[in-house]
Amino acid sequence: MPLSEALRLALDAIWSSKLRSFFTLLGIIVSVAFLVVVVALIQGMNAYVRENLTGAVIGINAFQVRRTPISVGLLSDDEVRAIAKRPLISADDAAAVAAALPGARAVALQSGWPTPVSDVSYRDRLVGDVPIFGVTPPYQIVQDYRFAAGDGLADPDVRERRYVTVLGYEVASKLFDDPGAAVGKHVRIAGREVTVKGVVAAKGRVLGQSFDGFALVPFSTFESMYGRRKTTVVSVKMADAAEVAPAMDRAEEAMRVAHRLRPGEPDDFTVDKADALVAFWRDLTRVLFTAIPAVVCIGIVVGGIVIMNIMLMSVNERTREIGLRKSLGARRSDIRRQFLIESVVLAFLGGVIGVAGGWAFAGLMSVVTPLPARITAWSVGVALALGAGTGIVFGVYPASRAARLDPITALRAE
Amino acid sequence: MSDGIIRIRDLARRYVMGQETVQALRGVSLEIRRNEYVAIMGPSGSGKSTMMNVLGCLDTPTSGEYWLNGHEVSRLSDDALARVRNKEIGFVFQTFNLLPRASALSNVELPLVYAGMRTRERRERAAAALERVGLANRMDHRPNELSGGQRQRVAIARALVNQPSILLADEPTGNLDSVTSEEIMRTFAELHGQGQTVVMVTHEPDIAAHAARVVVLRDGRVESDRSTERAAA
Numbered sequence: 043m044p045l046s047e048a049l050r051l052a053l054d055a056i057w058s059s060k061l062r063s064f065f066t067l068l069g070i071i072v073s074v075a076f077l078v079v080v081v082a083l084i085q086g087m088n089a090y091v092r093e094n095l096t097g098a099v100i101g102i103n104a105f106q107v108r109r110t111p112i113s114v115g116l117l118s119d120d121e122v123r124a125i126a127k128r129p130l131i132s133a134d135d136a137a138a139v140a141a142a143l144p145g146a147r148a149v150a151l152q153s154g155w156p157t158p159v160s161d162v163s164y165r166d167r168l169v170g171d172v173p174i175f176g177v178t179p180p181y182q183i184v185q186d187y188r189f190a191a192g193d194g195l196a197d198p199d200v201r202e203r204r205y206v207t208v209l210g211y212e213v214a215s216k217l218f219d220d221p222g223a224a225v226g227k228h229v230r231i232a233g234r235e236v237t238v239k240g241v242v243a244a245k246g247r248v249l250g251q252s253f254d255g256f257a258l259v260p261f262s263t264f265e266s267m268y269g270r271r272k273t274t275v276v277s278v279k280m281a282d283a284a285e286v287a288p289a290m291d292r293a294e295e296a297m298r299v300a301h302r303l304r305p306g307e308p309d310d311f312t313v314d315k316a317d318a319l320v321a322f323w324r325d326l327t328r329v330l331f332t333a334i335p336a337v338v339c340i341g342i343v344v345g346g347i348v349i350m351n352i353m354l355m356s357v358n359e360r361t362r363e364i365g366l367r368k369s370l371g372a373r374r375s376d377i378r379r380q381f382l383i384e385s386v387v388l389a390f391l392g393g394v395i396g397v398a399g400g401w402a403f404a405g406l407m408s409v410v411t412p413l414p415a416r417i418t419a420w421s422v423g424v425a426l427a428l429g430a431g432t433g434i435v436f437g438v439y440p441a442s443r444a445a446r447l448d449p450i451t452a453l454r455a456e
Numbered sequence: 457m458s459d460g461i462i463r464i465r466d467l468a469r470r471y472v473m474g475q476e477t478v479q480a481l482r483g484v485s486l487e488i489r490r491n492e493y494v495a496i497m498g499p500s501g502s503g504k505s506t507m508m509n510v511l512g513c514l515d516t517p518t519s520g521e522y523w524l525n526g527h528e529v530s531r532l533s534d535d536a537l538a539r540v541r542n543k544e545i546g547f548v549f550q551t552f553n554l555l556p557r558a559s560a561l562s563n564v565e566l567p568l569v570y571a572g573m574r575t576r577e578r579r580e581r582a583a584a585a586l587e588r589v590g591l592a593n594r595m596d597h598r599p600n601e602l603s604g605g606q607r608q609r610v611a612i613a614r615a616l617v618n619q620p621s622i623l624l625a626d627e628p629t630g631n632l633d634s635v636t637s638e639e640i641m642r643t644f645a646e647l648h649g650q651g652q653t654v655v656m657v658t659h660e661p662d663i664a665a666h667a668a669r670v671v672v673l674r675d676g677r678v679e680s681d682r683s684t685e686r687a688a689a
Contacts, residue, residue: 043569058557366553369514370614371542371570373535449514453553 043376045383052384055356056391066352067392069345070432074396074425075403077338081421082404084327086414091323101184103147103283105290105315107131107139107276107297108154112314112322128310131274133261135300135311136178139276142296143289147279148180153264154273160232162209162257164217164224172213173256174231176264176271182208182242184279190214192225192240199260205236206263211244212254231257232267286315342428345392346436353385353440357447364444365452378445385437386430393429397422460523461621461653462488462511467520467530468676469506480506482676483520488622488655493648495667496657503676505626508657512545512624513537525621542570546615546623550630552607554599554614560586561595564614571618585613589643605636612643616652623647625656629663641666 056063109131111117117125133151140149153176162172175181182194190211199206207229214221217229224238236259245253259267278293280286290313297311357364364377401422404415469481480503488494498504509515510522513529516537522530529540541547546567554563564582573581586595589609599607608628615623625644629637645666648654656667664670665684672680 044572047569054557362553363555366555367566367570368538369512369541369547369553370567371538371618373538373570375535376538376570450509453514453549 043372043379048380048383049387051380052387055384056388062352063388063391066348067345067388067395069341069348070389070392070429071345071396071399073338073341073345074393074429075400076341077334077425077428078397078400078417078421079404079407079415080330080334082400082415082417083407083413084330085418085421086404086408086416088323088327089416090414101277101279102186103281103286104184104277104279105286105293105313107135107278107293108312108314109273109275110155111312129301130270130272131276131311135297136276138296138300139278139293142292143278145281145285146289147281148183148277149279150178150181150184150277151261152177152181152275152277153261153268153271154275156273158232158268160257162213162217162229162231164227164229167217169213169216169255172210172231174264174268175256175258176261176268177258178261180279181258181277184277188243190241190243191222192238194240195258195260199239200262203262203266204260205234206239206260207231207236208240208242208258209238210242210254210256213257214238214241231259234267290315338428342432346389346432349385349389349392349432350436350440353381353388353437354443356384357381357440357444360444361447361452361455364447365449365455368447368449369453374445377447378441381441381444382434382437385440386433389433389436390426390430392432393426396429397425400425459490460487461490461492461525462486462655463521463523465521467510467517467522469503469510469515470518479676481510481517484673484676484678486671486678486681488653491648491651491653493644493654493666493668494656495664495670496655496673497659497661497664497670498673498679499659501675502673504657504659504673506676507673508624508626511622511655512547513540538570542567543618544621546618546620548608548611548615548623548625548628550627552599552604552611552631554607554610556599559596559598560591560602560610560613563599563610564617566614567618582613582617585617586610588616589613603636604632605639608632608636608640609643612640612647616647622653622655625654625658627658627660628656629658629660637663 109128110125136149136151140146143149157173157175159171160174162169177195178200179195179197187194192208195206195208198204209217209224211221214224218224218227221241224241227238228235229238230236242254278289280289294309294313297313298309301310303310367377401417404417407413408415464484464486467481467484468479471478471480484503484507496504496507506515510517513524516532517530520530521528524540525544527540529537532540555566561579561582564585565578568578568581583592583595586592589612591606591609591613594602594606599610602610612623623644628644629640632640641663644654644656654667656663658664667684669681669683671678
């Protein structure tokens with residue numbers, strides 16, 4: 043029997059029991075859709091982290107000199123202990139780095155993780171849980187802040203430990219109906235009266251996270267409010283991307299000199315750029331990527347067994363038809379092929395429906411939630427191949443059962 | 457060599473069922489010539505079903521020889537037998553055995569599909585076969601849109617479509633009323649008149665009487681083999 047004929051037969055058989063076919067395929071559909079959705083979300087997040095988050099958190103063309111690496115979550119206990127012994131990053135370190143990098147656009151000191159949160163209030167209005175950053179003025183250059191009203195923090199504010207603040211746009215607009223009216227007003231942060239110097243223009247939201255809900259205070263003021271942080275960070279911004287890598291090398295040298303490290307001694311600090319955040323994210327997703335195949339495999343095996351059962355049932359129901367076909371001259375291979383193609387077409391269809399469903403779901407997710415999704419060709423390919431492969435693997439047994447039927451008994455079957 | 461299209465010598469078929477051995481055929485010798493119209497009769501348990509299966513190459517004998525159209529077919533492999541069934545034998549069953557979801561035309565095309573014929577030629581041949589049995593205007597009907605007699609005629613067209621050496625009918629009127637039975641028997645007579653070899657297994661003497669020759673089996677042996685008067689009526 044030619045392939046086209048077998049395909050037509052298979053589609054006809056599947057279509058003749060649409061509902062049963064659909065339920066048969068549920069396992070495959072769900073597994074494949076899961077694969078497509080999860081891969082799409084991870085890929086979407088990857089792209090998003092690369093394109094938006096790193097720029098927003100670290101700054102564009104920027105790198106950081108830190109006591110702890112960004113990817114702190116995936117360090118071994120020994121590494122954590124070694125890092126705990128590192129000296130703190132100080133204003134002197136920032137000065138050393140700045141001296142080594144005369145071409146830098148900005149070298150800033152900022153309070154590190156964990157960032158304290160505080161209520162910010164003005165008269166009867168209050169914005170809760172606002173992250174408070176202690177920074178030196180160049181931080182505002184590193185972050186490419188533009189001011190919607192007023193000015194940024196300046197050197198005298200740090201030197202004289204002034205109680206002044208620069209508010210993120212969201213905080214300002216919640217406290218004052220017109221953010222422009224905030225400048226010069228006295229707000230309360232952590233119970234202290236602080237004068238608003240300026241309001242940073244809106245940066246928008248990334249991953250559903252607002253980047254406008256913060257308050258900056260001078261680095262020195264921050265330390266008197268919250269004490270010294272062990273995770274102070276030096277941020278450096280270069281004029282363009284090509285300068286970042288050589289600048290990181292020079293910053294490392296300057297830091298080694300400042301910390302009086304001998305040749306051969308390991309760095310007691312970390313120089314990270316945005317890539318480190320991406321790498322951290324990648325490490326996280328690698329864990330996910332190893333878990334997905336396991337989940338998908340279980341789904342596919344269960345789905346495959348369902349297909350096998352339904353195909354066996356179908357062979358049983360069509361015993362007479364098989365007998366008839368044999369009496370009309372069908373060879374074993376003709377029958378085997380007919381049923382194998384049917385199970386492959388069935389499972390492949392499951393793959394197609396699953397991909398379509400996953401695609402639609404991923405699309406929906408990226409519309410109604412802040413999670414981005416990016417469908418990748420390889421996940422669709424893998425999903426479809428998995429579908430068809432399942433059909434072959436779990437179709438062999440029912441098909442060979444059908445092929446081996448004795449025509450006389452088959453013809454006599456009820 | 458004579459012009460015997462079927463030549464059977466000392467054919468025996470034993471079945472082993474658990475501990476018992478059933479002797480379905482115990483040494484049958486028979487020759488059927490081209491363009492004969494033979495009815496095989498016998499009470500149940502006489503071996504006529506086994507005979508039918510062996511003649512139709514659905515089953516192989518335990519011993520003895522079976523020559524069909526000049527070829528020894530009693531020792532062939534499964535696939536070779538499938539080929540013989542496809543080319544040499546046209547089956548007509550008591551229960552018609554049509555595919556319910558396929559049109560009359562598709563049903564008749566089926567043997568040609570397994571013969572590997574191209575779609576267009578297949579269509580033409582199947583249409584011609586349906587015309588031969590008087591169903592030219594029912595080609596696109598499904599079996600459930602046809603009467604019992606029409607269904608059996610579709611089955612006959614399917615049996616004829618590959619120009620088999622023998623038309624092998626197993627109780628072809630068993631599921632039909634007497635008027636329709638007569639109509640089907642007329643179709644067989646016409647085909648016989650056109651030169652077709654017809655072998656029919658039945659237990660109804662009325663139906664067997666349409667054949668030119670009646671072979672009666674009993675206990676796995678040929679009890680009688682005689683020509684009838686009403687030959688080719």
